[in-house]
Amino acid sequence: ILNVEQSPQSLHVQEGDSTNxxxxxxxxxxxxxxxxxxxxAKSPEAxxxxxxxxxxxxKGRISATLNTKxxxxxxxxKGSQPEDSATYxxxxxxxxxxxxxxxxxxxxTINP
Amino acid sequence: DVKVTQxxxxxxxxxxxxxxxxxxQDMDHENMFWYRQDPGLxxxxxxxxxxxxxxxxxxxxxxxSVSREKKERFSLxxxxxxxxxxxxYLCASSQQGTLTGQPQHFGDGTxxxxx
Numbered sequence: 001i002l003n004v005e006q007s008p009q010s011l012h013v014q015e016g017d018s019t020n021x022x023x024x025x026x027x028x029x030x031x032x033x034x035x036x037x038x039x040x041a042k043s044p045e046a047x048x049x050x051x052x053x054x055x056x057x058x059k060g061r062i063s064a065t066l067n068t069k070x071x072x073x074x075x076x077x078k079g080s081q082p083e084d085s086a087t088y089x090x091x092x093x094x095x096x097x098x099x100x101x102x103x104x105x106x107x108x109t110i111n112p
Numbered sequence: 113d114v115k116v117t118q119x120x121x122x123x124x125x126x127x128x129x130x131x132x133x134x135x136x137q138d139m140d141h142e143n144m145f146w147y148r149q150d151p152g153l154x155x156x157x158x159x160x161x162x163x164x165x166x167x168x169x170x171x172x173x174x175x176x177s178v179s180r181e182k183k184e185r186f187s188l189x190x191x192x193x194x195x196x197x198x199x200x201y202l203c204a205s206s207q208q209g210t211l212t213g214q215p216q217h218f219g220d221g222t223x224x225x226x227x
Binding site: 004034036041042043044045046049089091098099100101102103104105 | 116152154156171202
């Protein structure tokens with residue numbers, strides 16, 4: 001059974017602070033890793049699709065890194081703002097599979 | 113922008129009823145997915161489809177069926193609703209090619225309560 005673990009499960013951060021959290025996945029047969037942001041009362045929104053070891057992607061104040069050999073990805077948020085409050089989901093795809101396996105998410109709350 | 117529309121945001125049904133959840137996407141995507149989300153668990157895949165009239169079981173298909181008669185529409189059917197199917201249901205779509213190398217686009221979700 002494939003297991004994707006996200007840590008921490010929840011996080012409270014002061015506005016203006018930077019933060020990061022982790023997605024761990026099986027390191028064998030890697031194909032792709034997705035990050036999504038899910039704000040309350042909205043639909044999950046794709047942030048990044050990462051496929052190469054060492055990949056780094058950036059979208060505004062949010063960036064992500066990927067280490068496929070050790071099976072982890074970090075998501076970083078620089079200078080957190082209240083609008084960053086959301087649940088951040090990662091999802092893993094192995095070669096030959098046709099479906100994503102999601103982690104349970106990291107719920108981020110930014111305190112003003 | 114891709115729009116994935118789910119027919120209801122909130123739905124309340126009774127045990128034993130047959131329940132239909134509808135999902136429509138407007139970007140001609142080949143792939144469509146149904147997930148459920150429960151507290152403390154990640155999104156779990158119920159069924160997916162990569163073409164009209166094609167369907168594949170996900171991780172938790174028991175108690176559900178699906179229908180994809182047209183490319184833009186993917187329906188989830190609860191054959192005989194039970195209380196353990198109370199959940200948030202999310203529909204998603206994505207382009208073909210590298211099946212899941214493309215990001216998925218989600219609807220707003222249907223919060224279904226079975227009484």
